[in-house]
Amino acid sequence: MSASARARPILMGLLVPVLLIGIWQAIAATHLVAPYILPSPALVLARFRGELDGGTFGGDVLASLSRALAGFAIGAPAGVGFGLLLGLSRVAGRLFGPIFLAYRQVALFAWVPLLSMWFGGGEAGKVAFIAMTAFAPATVNSWRGAAAIPAPYRELSRALTLRRLDHLLLVALPSALPGILTGLRTALIYAWLATVGAELFLDIAPGLGGRLNEGRDKFEVDLMIVALTVLATLGLAFGQLGAAAERRSIPWRNR
């Protein structure tokens, strides 16, 4: 592809956002709407810079990130382990699978009051909720990956009279790896989503969700837009990171 043909999609992708920002700036400049309801892009940018310089924004982002990672570190491995168990053992799958699927029917945020009553509304409660949210996608995908080990692989193991452990380590796990990685990637995204939710519903503490609430209480839309933008960017980063990690880890699979 020529350079201009490659540049074209990028330029087109930027066109709509730039247009929208332009319209936004125009509306704000006419002062038709009060600045506190619709702050101009310039105001939002100024707020962003202000938060970085003097505000607690760095601390908020760090707090949210650390909660997300803490919950992920607890929930995702547990989910992978459980999912592998369900997938590798027909018996376990038939015994525990149905109740797990039933558990998945309950909307995630319905567990927030329960967890806050058990663990309090502080860090423990938030991390517990995030861990719980990361658990399900990790389980589902690892289960799928483990259950989908092709029959020929199993037959090969039998033909080679591999021990259970060897079969597990040399054949089953590598074959389930794509599923596991998808599970981890999805769990990370869910953990981030749960972090915002936990911060919105539980006790005040440093964090992006807290700033979002603050913006709403004080009618500071510029703060809300800044928080949402940072949220979106971090979410995107998590997604890309996860996808890249997934690609690097299984180079032998052409995806």
Added chain:
Amino acid sequence: MKTPVRFALLGLVLGTALAAVPALADPVTIRIGYPGVGADNRPFASGDIVAVAHAGHFVEDEFANDPDIKIEWTFFRGAGPALNESLAASHLDIAAGLGDLPSIVGRANGLKTRFILTDKVRDTIYLAVRPNSGIHRVEDLADHRLSEFKGTNLQLAADKVLAAHGLSERNARFINLDTGSALAALNAGEIDGTFGSIELLGLRDRGIVELPYSTKAEAASFGRHSATFVTEAFDQAHPELVQRIVDAFVKAARFGADEAHRSAVFDLWAKSGYPPQAFAEDFDNERLANRISPLIDAYVIARYRDQAAHVRQYGLIRKDIDVDGWFEPKYLEAALKAQNLENFWPQYDAEGHKVTIGDVEQTRSAAR
């Protein structure tokens, strides 16, 4: 033969001393929770004994010479219900200034606490509506949308006011919102009325709300009450610390009830982000001691019995609770005696009539 015996004795003494040292140097963190936040979610209280104690560092001063004892305050935006969750998860030792409804709900659901002193009584609540909404009396709220901060003592006081004026779930819609969200919602026209206290006065001054009604003129039973509790676990483990905490709160109460300190008290409360004038207006024609009293007298006991019955009646709890076994006045009595304050506050009977006059009523405002 003497030397081994001497060594053995030395070893015994040293061993006992070493065993005692950890007990002496055991670091204890006293975790105090308060069900509320100040303006802009500031971690400060106002309007009660705990606010005076916190802003005036009375508790910290009490333990200033104990390097192993740390004081940790937590302010809950989710008010009483959020504080109850922390209690249930064993994250708090002292629930300071917990309102009557959430403390009753907690007790009904098995939270094990001891009522060690009162924090505030006869607190006024105001009805806030948008300007020019046409709502001038509580009755006018029929068929409108109200916010209620469910589970807090504000809900109980509001429910009483509404019931007294013929309103209930059947002729008005109640939306569960916390204080900050309620004000934002009222401002934006999403709800038509909300109840609250001094945080509304400043908004009225800025023309954002109107306050057509307050419980100032009503019977004392329409006000809010709150108290300070200690968990049974902490009480059993560190009764001596509980006594000292109560001592500190009583000192703060002594300061906060004295008319000579009136403006100083308002300044302390102003750390919560609300201007001193708001408190001056809230306490207009009212002595500080009318609300700032730590006594567990017949009035307080009757009030809590009454509230518990109301709470049961409104269906907010599902079983009757024993209120009498809850009170633990021994710490308060010891503190009052030690500080010579046994006759400082007036005592009231169950109906709210004064039965003994208190010394505090002799105090005069510094300005007069």
Added chain:
Amino acid sequence: MSRLATALPVPILLFGLWWLSAAQGWLPEQLLPAPATVWDALAETAASGDLQADILISLQRVGEGFAVGAVAGLIFGGALGLSRPVRDLFDPLFLLLAQVPPLAWIPLVILVVGIDEAMKVTVIAWASFVPVVLGVAQGIRDVPEPLRELGRALTFDPWDLVSRIVFPAAVPAIFTGLREGLANAWQTLVAAELFASSEGLGYLISLGRQLFQLDLVLAMVLVLGIVGLTLNGALALVERRLLRWQARAA
């Protein structure tokens, strides 16, 4: 039949543990209410009619929001999948906006449309919109080239190409998107009702939390599970019917 037989032991065991723990008082009652109290809470809300009314309101909100979001998603996703220029123009912005969890939009939406039905339907519609768009766009893009060439070889005009080849081939992906959209819608409904509501299943749960009634919370969790199962089952049924028809027509 044996499926059911293996599915039951674990739930029964868990229930037994729960019942035993409550009876023996292993955990304080405010942390784990007895099954009987949870059942009572359920029966009480059902008897007063509140439960049915709240379920209906929640379903209504999901229905409205999902309908709006799914239809819009089908259209926008179709445009993204079929038209290169549209994709180049709107894809990046859409993907960026899609990163923000629907829940995070709620505070901003509240400022714009208030806390009432409009807020809930808006947020639910957006939550349904995103997966549907992704499913439709992906499904259309994944239609194998040979199929498209076949259409071109048969000199199908663009409308026929889309309606007789592309769309039917994309149906499985579209349904995946719809299923995810419904799941998203349901999740967002509960979150929105927890945020600010005066009725609905989420409201009942938050009321339970405010009044420290863990039995009410648990009862509502159970109800949510059952309603979720039913919704999913219904959608799966529709999907199977449609695919069976499609297979027959092929």
